[in-house]
Amino acid sequence: MRFMVLVKANEDSEAGVLPDEKILAAMGKYNEELVNAGVMLAGEGLHASSKGARVKFSGGKRTVIDGPFTETKELIAGFWLWEVKSKEEAIEWLKRAPFDETEVEIRQVFEAEDFGAELTPELREQEERLRAQVAAK
Amino acid sequence: MTVSDTHRAIDAVWRIESARLIAGLARIVRDVGLAEELAQDALVAALEQWPESGVPDNPGAWLMATAKHRAIDLLRRNERLERKHEELGRELEAQLEMAVPDLDAAIDDDIGDDLLRLVFMCCHPILSTEARVALTLRLLGGLTTEETARAFLVPEPTVAQRIVRAKRTLAEARVPFEVPRGDELTARLESVLEVVYLVFNEGYSATAGEDWVRPALCEDALRLGRILAELAPKEPEVHGLVALMEIQASRLRARVGPSGEPILLRDQNRARWDHLLVRRGLAALDRAERLGGALGPYTLQAVIAACHARARTPAETDWARIAALYDALAQLAPSPVVELNRAVALAMAFGPAEGLELVDVLTTEPSLEGYHLLPSVRGDLLAKVGRFVEARAEFERAAALTRNDRERELLLERAAACARGNRLYEPPG
Numbered sequence: 001m002r003f004m005v006l007v008k009a010n011e012d013s014e015a016g017v018l019p020d021e022k023i024l025a026a027m028g029k030y031n032e033e034l035v036n037a038g039v040m041l042a043g044e045g046l047h048a049s050s051k052g053a054r055v056k057f058s059g060g061k062r063t064v065i066d067g068p069f070t071e072t073k074e075l076i077a078g079f080w081l082w083e084v085k086s087k088e089e090a091i092e093w094l095k096r097a098p099f100d101e102t103e104v105e106i107r108q109v110f111e112a113e114d115f116g117a118e119l120t121p122e123l124r125e126q127e128e129r130l131r132a133q134v135a136a137k
Numbered sequence: 138m139t140v141s142d143t144h145r146a147i148d149a150v151w152r153i154e155s156a157r158l159i160a161g162l163a164r165i166v167r168d169v170g171l172a173e174e175l176a177q178d179a180l181v182a183a184l185e186q187w188p189e190s191g192v193p194d195n196p197g198a199w200l201m202a203t204a205k206h207r208a209i210d211l212l213r214r215n216e217r218l219e220r221k222h223e224e225l226g227r228e229l230e231a232q233l234e235m236a237v238p239d240l241d242a243a244i245d246d247d248i249g250d251d252l253l254r255l256v257f258m259c260c261h262p263i264l265s266t267e268a269r270v271a272l273t274l275r276l277l278g279g280l281t282t283e284e285t286a287r288a289f290l291v292p293e294p295t296v297a298q299r300i301v302r303a304k305r306t307l308a309e310a311r312v313p314f315e316v317p318r319g320d321e322l323t324a325r326l327e328s329v330l331e332v333v334y335l336v337f338n339e340g341y342s343a344t345a346g347e348d349w350v351r352p353a354l355c356e357d358a359l360r361l362g363r364i365l366a367e368l369a370p371k372e373p374e375v376h377g378l379v380a381l382m383e384i385q386a387s388r389l390r391a392r393v394g395p396s397g398e399p400i401l402l403r404d405q406n407r408a409r410w411d412h413l414l415v416r417r418g419l420a421a422l423d424r425a426e427r428l429g430g431a432l433g434p435y436t437l438q439a440v441i442a443a444c445h446a447r448a449r450t451p452a453e454t455d456w457a458r459i460a461a462l463y464d465a466l467a468q469l470a471p472s473p474v475v476e477l478n479r480a481v482a483l484a485m486a487f488g489p490a491e492g493l494e495l496v497d498v499l500t501t502e503p504s505l506e507g508y509h510l511l512p513s514v515r516g517d518l519l520a521k522v523g524r525f526v527e528a529r530a531e532f533e534r535a536a537a538l539t540r541n542d543r544e545r546e547l548l549l550e551r552a553a554a555c556a557r558g559n560r561l562y563e564p565p566g
Contacts, residue, residue: 035367036367091146091149
């Protein structure tokens with residue numbers, strides 16, 4: 001199963017202060033461990049929210065709001081996508097991350113089987129298409 | 138944390154640490170079976186102590202230290218029991234004592250090498266293929282005997298016995314705990330890749346049982362492949378195999394319909410492919426190709442898989458190129474199965490008659506006698522040229538040969554369609 005690991009922003013990340021060499025090296029080593037273990041599928045760091053924007057949807061109306069955004073702790077500063085056997089495994093991996101003061105969130109990624117009945121109409125259509133093709137042969 | 142929370146945490150730690158633990162211990166005690174027993178003992182100790190004390194900050198180091206102490210105890214006990222092994226015991230103990238002070242550092246530094254040694258050990262050619270698979274999943278994949286048994290639809294005691302026998306065989310043959318060199322490396326690596334791909338294939342199109350795919354097994358194989366790619370980064374075929382598996386796995390969720398029936402490549406909804414895995418596969422393929430040299434069989438298959446992955450619609454598929462790639466593969470690793478695939482590509486590139494010509498030759502191939510995909514492909518091509526009576530017979534034969542229930546249903550459906558097609562195309566009067 002896949003987990004998205006969401007690293008929250010802090011004042012430094014929002015101010016565009018890049019991590020120092022020591023932190024970068026520790027993070028590099030940690031990423032290497034994740035890759036060596038075949039766990040990491042993807043991972044990126046994000047620019048400060050001042051370089052981002054939001055689009056607000058309200059009825060048919062779309063309003064664009066430019067960054068920065070104020071609620072620093074609610075913002076995302078980076079993410080990983082991991083493939084592991086269980087939530088516990090994701091937690092064990094995360095506990096090894098070289099963070100000092102922060103909170104990191106783990107969220108499970110939806111996979112086809114999680115959709116259950118929700119996905120059926122599209123798939124049913126697909127199945128019917130398949131049957132039609134089979135019948136046409 | 139409740140006791141069951143702790144147990145789940147211990148399971149997770151075990152999955153992360155067990156291979157490294159066993160590999161590190163195997164280097165010290167020079168016996169994979171004993172190394173696993175020691176690691177298991179440490180796990181039992183964790184199950185006893187962690188619910189009380191909590192999971193330690195560095196659980197891997199805790200397990201290693203515990204296993205190390207057990208190793209020393211065991212060697213001392215053996216020494217008392219068997220005087221004739223005294224020398225050996227002392228020697229091992231000396232090695233252990235020597236290793237103890239900087240063991241953690243050594244484990245960290247050499248862990249890659251140790252893991253690679255363990256990989257080659259598990260896939261040693263003196264073991265049967267089943268034994269290699271069972272041992273690899275157990276020692277490297279961290280799967281329990283029960284999980285392996287369930288994955289391969291064999292009784293648990295059978296898997297347990299395979300593992301016990303495999304360990305005994307390795308110990309009796311005194312297989313050295315090392316990475317092979319030179320020419321031997323190529324041959325031994327082939328055996329490793331074969332095991333990983335076999336696990337993947339069993340998940341990708343199960344040879345038997347009710348389910349058409351078992352994604353968990355594909356994930357296990359992919360994880361092993363990804364680990365291997367970092368352990369042996371200069372081996373192009375390792376990256377070729379990873380590329381092949383990533384690209385094939387990208388289609389997993391598009392391959393199964395709502396009632397579990399298989400959906401063939403040309404009928405898949407390509408928007409449902411996992412494009413992250415496609416990208417990872419193409420990147421791995423790039424790594425393989427950049428290492429240079431002639432493309433090996435896995436890399437060639439990955440190039441073929443990439444041709445499909447790059448086509449946004451079935452009509453965009455470059456079948457002529459795929460036919461040429463199968464031709465190259467047939468020369469490199471000749472096999473009737475490759476020929477059968479080449480026939481499909483030829484049919485798609487140059488028309489069904491072209492493919493049928495090659496398939497007809499293959500019908501006399503003894504090794505394909507029980508292979509359900511031969512009549513399945515032949516039935517498909519016969520139907521395309523309008524020979525429905527023969528096509529129906531071929532689909533029925535294929536249905537009788539497959540051991541997968543879902544595939545059988547699809548084949549019988551196609552046979553029935555041919556029967557209808559026959560009536561439709563019957564000349565009037």
